[in-house]
Structures are given as C-alpha cells and as structure tokens.
Amino acid sequence: MIHTLHYHQSVYQIIGFDRHNFVSDVTNAIPQDEYCRITGMTFEGDGIRVDGHLTVQVADERQLSVIDYQLRAIRGLVSVKQSN
Structure with a gap:
C-alpha cells in the first residue's frame, strides 16, 4: 500500500x-524533510530592518508549532505571524 502525504501550506510574515x-x-530553523519543506520566500532588508514572507508546506499541522518555536528563537527577530 502506497501512503500519500497531504500537505498543508502556511505563510509566515x-x-x-x-x-x-x-x-x-x-x-x-525550518526542518527540511519529506514532512516539511520551504516552497517560497521573499526577504527585503534596508540595513536596519528586514521584512519577509516564508511559505512552508507540512504534512502534519503539529509541525507548525515546532516551526513557530524555532523561528521565535532566532536572534534579532522582532515578530512572526502565521497565516493560512
């Protein structure tokens, strides 16, 4: 039996x-394996502040809490907001 993974997409600002x-x-900070992958990202910096959008796909939505925790641990992070 072949098991097919169904991915949930989430975007982080x-x-x-x-x-x-x-x-x-x-x-x-994003685990890269068959259960979690980065599918898009854009970042712009001006020497003081960086703004970005990161799109990830996860096979298990519980992985999103791990991602959120690991992103919040990054030095210099001001805010992270998840949508979708």
Whole structure:
C-alpha cells in the first residue's frame, strides 16, 4: 500500500533586525524533510530592518508549532505571524 502525504501550506510574515545571516538563520530553523519543506520566500532588508514572507508546506499541522518555536528563537527577530 502506497501512503500519500497531504500537505498543508502556511505563510509566515517575518520582521527582524537586518544583520548578516538573518535569512540563513530563518531557513535553517525550518526542518527540511519529506514532512516539511520551504516552497517560497521573499526577504527585503534596508540595513536596519528586514521584512519577509516564508511559505512552508507540512504534512502534519503539529509541525507548525515546532516551526513557530524555532523561528521565535532566532536572534534579532522582532515578530512572526502565521497565516493560512
């Protein structure tokens, strides 16, 4: 029997202090495996503030709380809001 995963998409609005490796820290906070993947992201920084949108797909919605926790642990994060 083949088990097919059904993915739930969620978008995070992320605001933080613009610093070296901020976007890298965001992407590293997302577990990359068959149950969770980044499907899109846009970030803009002005040297002081960075605004971004991160789109992830998860096979298990409980994974979203893990992602939220790991994003909030990023140094320089000001806010993260989840939609969808």
